[in-house]
Amino acid sequence: MMNNKPTDPTSRAHWRTLSEAELETAAHLALLDEPERTRESAAWIGDNAQRREAFLAMGGTWSDEAMIAAAVELYAEPNETSAEILSFKPRAKPAALTRHWAWMGAAGAIAASLMVAVALFMMQVDTDNAPQSQNYASLTGVTQDVALDDGSHILLNAQSGIHVSFSDDRRAIALNTGQAYFDVAPDRERPFVVSTQGVDVRAVGTEFDVEQRGQDVIVKVFEGVVAVSFDQSQDPMMLQAGQWTRILPGLHPQVSVFNPASLEDWRTGWIVFEDEPLEGAVETLARYTPQRIWVSARHSDLPVTGRFRLDQPIETLGLISDLEDLELDITETRIEIR
Amino acid sequence: MLNKMRHRFVAKIIAQDARLKGFIARRVANKGDIEDVYQDTLTKILASQSEIRDDKPLSYAFKVAQNTITDRYKARRVDVTEIDDNLADDGPILEDQIAFKHKWDVFLAALKTLPELKREVFIRRRVQGQTRTEIAKALGISVKSVEKHMASALVKVTLYMDQAGFGDNDE
Numbered sequence: 021m022m023n024n025k026p027t028d029p030t031s032r033a034h035w036r037t038l039s040e041a042e043l044e045t046a047a048h049l050a051l052l053d054e055p056e057r058t059r060e061s062a063a064w065i066g067d068n069a070q071r072r073e074a075f076l077a078m079g080g081t082w083s084d085e086a087m088i089a090a091a092v093e094l095y096a097e098p099n100e101t102s103a104e105i106l107s108f109k110p111r112a113k114p115a116a117l118t119r120h121w122a123w124m125g126a127a128g129a130i131a132a133s134l135m136v137a138v139a140l141f142m143m144q145v146d147t148d149n150a151p152q153s154q155n156y157a158s159l160t161g162v163t164q165d166v167a168l169d170d171g172s173h174i175l176l177n178a179q180s181g182i183h184v185s186f187s188d189d190r191r192a193i194a195l196n197t198g199q200a201y202f203d204v205a206p207d208r209e210r211p212f213v214v215s216t217q218g219v220d221v222r223a224v225g226t227e228f229d230v231e232q233r234g235q236d237v238i239v240k241v242f243e244g245v246v247a248v249s250f251d252q253s254q255d256p257m258m259l260q261a262g263q264w265t266r267i268l269p270g271l272h273p274q275v276s277v278f279n280p281a282s283l284e285d286w287r288t289g290w291i292v293f294e295d296e297p298l299e300g301a302v303e304t305l306a307r308y309t310p311q312r313i314w315v316s317a318r319h320s321d322l323p324v325t326g327r328f329r330l331d332q333p334i335e336t337l338g339l340i341s342d343l344e345d346l347e348l349d350i351t352e353t354r355i356e357i358r
Numbered sequence: 359m360l361n362k363m364r365h366r367f368v369a370k371i372i373a374q375d376a377r378l379k380g381f382i383a384r385r386v387a388n389k390g391d392i393e394d395v396y397q398d399t400l401t402k403i404l405a406s407q408s409e410i411r412d413d414k415p416l417s418y419a420f421k422v423a424q425n426t427i428t429d430r431y432k433a434r435r436v437d438v439t440e441i442d443d444n445l446a447d448d449g450p451i452l453e454d455q456i457a458f459k460h461k462w463d464v465f466l467a468a469l470k471t472l473p474e475l476k477r478e479v480f481i482r483r484r485v486q487g488q489t490r491t492e493i494a495k496a497l498g499i500s501v502k503s504v505e506k507h508m509a510s511a512l513v514k515v516t517l518y519m520d521q522a523g524f525g526d527n528d529e
Contacts, residue, residue: 036520047509081516086458088484089369090465095485096365096404271383274376295416297384323420
């Protein structure tokens with residue numbers, strides 16, 4: 021058995037030389053659901069580069085599209101691809117075709133709210149009189165850079181507001197509305213905690229982005245590690261650089277990956293949507309236009325995909341409407357998507 | 359060849375299971391429905407005889423998932439054939455396709471080396487999206503055995519790929 025043997029981080033880690041038991045542990049951890057997957061693997065890996073490589077290799081196999089394609093082929097055509105698999109008991113008919121649907125009562129749950137009022141921005145009144153406490157807000161269509169006393173920088177997306185309150189043991193930021201990118205100066209004595217809609221994102225020295233989208237909170241980590249707490253009864257979820265999550269009220273969030281080097285985000289003036297429900301896409305764009313935007317309920321779930329300019333929200337909405345064949349009605353004070 | 363396309367199409371969806379589950383999660387009233395809808399969606403796509411092309415698999419899956427959900431709630435169905443032709447993926451270049459096909463074949467060989475029960479557990483989890491408990495029940499083994507089989511299957515396949523020269527490509 022290998023134990024946390026010191027490894028030279030510059031040399032390639034040969035995970036293959038680990039014992040079979042350790043490889044199976046790596047596989048077992050790679051197969052866990054979040055948040056246990058991140059938490060338990062981090063504890064098991066420690067500084068051991070071999071273990072980390074083993075964990076990544078197992079996860080890589082599990083999510084490899086070619087592997088999944090091969091597994092699908094074996095599942096779909098057991099007799100053609102493999103004679104011996106036939107000896108196993110025949111698969112039951114697909115469950116979906118035989119199952120009896122239970123009537124679910126909550127029909128309203130999928131009917132999204134009739135109208136989405138977005139872009140309503142309200143400045144929070146500062147009730148904290150401590151000298152280290154301050155509100156910052158950005159205007160429609162303009163991002164704003166905020167330099168804090170501790171050396172951290174915050175870039176506010178348009179129509180976003182934060183409340184900063186520093187004490188001796190904590191740097192607390194409340195994201196009151198919108199979205200912000202945080203470049204945090206390291207300070208082990210005073211953790212940097214961003215709170216919004218019941219979610220706490222805690223960092224020591226790192227770069228990350230927090231966004232309110234409807235009732236959801238989206239956290240993206242560009243550098244370092246952050247701890248995200250959304251439920252007091254559970255341990256926080258650890259997110260590393262290149263990971264992001266979307267926290268929906270009452271549901272367990274999944275961790276997804278993105279490329280932090282690709283810079284395809286709002287800070288560069290562009291926004292990329294991948295099957296984002298129209299409602300969420302509009303909320304993001306609304307930060308860049310003074311008009312209120314209304315989306316008809318029957319389109320609120322429509323998936324929007326593409327790369328759009330943020331500084332021309334009306335053109336962008338026009339493009340989306342053309343692509344999706346929607347009707348766009350623009351007046352001086354409001355935009356309606358029907 | 360036609361079937362190969364379908365297999366890859368389904369694989370693309372499964373590879374992004376977190377996205378599909380997120381889509382479903384936003385549309386169902388309770389958490390417990392997510393796995394059910396996910397499994398039914400995959401089963402429907404696997405069993406479907408309708409024509410599919412290698413573009414926008416996730417959008418297709420979203421529409422099938424939406425229908426699965428609306429069937430539950432008896433709301434209006436989405437026409438699955440109305441998939442947008444204009445927004446096709448940029449297909450991979452030929453060289454990538456050949457490399458992908460080769461890797462696929464090696465994975466197929468790797469999976470075939472697994473003992474039957476291990477392979478069955480592995481496929482039920484990865485392709486059909488069944489939970490550990492469901493697999494344990496269906497195969498008459500314990501949840502702990504299911505976990506052991508899954509981990510050991512994953513090790514065997516990963517080692518096989520490593521020996522076949524794919525070790526450095528793992529992401």
